[in-house]
Amino acid sequence: MIVCVCRGVTDRQIRQEAAAGHALDEVFRRTGAGSSCGTCRLAVARLVAMEHAQAAARAQSVEQAAQQQPEQDAA
Ligand code: FES
Numbered sequence: 001m002i003v004c005v006c007r008g009v010t011d012r013q014i015r016q017e018a019a020a021g022h023a024l025d026e027v028f029r030r031t032g033a034g035s036s037c038g039t040c041r042l043a044v045a046r047l048v049a050m051e052h053a054q055a056a057a058r059a060q061s062v063e064q065a066a067q068q069q070p071e072q073d074a075a
Contacts, residue, residue: 003043006036014044018051 001011009031017027027048028034034041 003047004031004033004036004040006040007032009033009040009044011047014047015051018048019055021055024048 003009003011003014013031014027014033017030022030024045027044028041031044033044
């Protein structure tokens with residue numbers, strides 16, 4: 001789905017940039033989204049925030065799994 005009509009940037013492109021660890025301003029710069037009329041900037045920010053939150057949740061899940069591993073080995 002196109003999020004930035006002016007630059008033809010899709011939600012997939014934005015999610016990929018965010019998943020690669022790029023901050024919001026970098027996502028704007030790298031995709032060109034938000035650089036014309038600016039109407040899409042809030043939608044882009046929400047997508048980046050969601051992607052970063054999901055990445056943080058995945059990292060926390062991995063940390064918890066790693067912490068549980070020694071207990072399982074000991075049992
Ligand atoms: S819709 Fe993204 S800059 Fe216009």
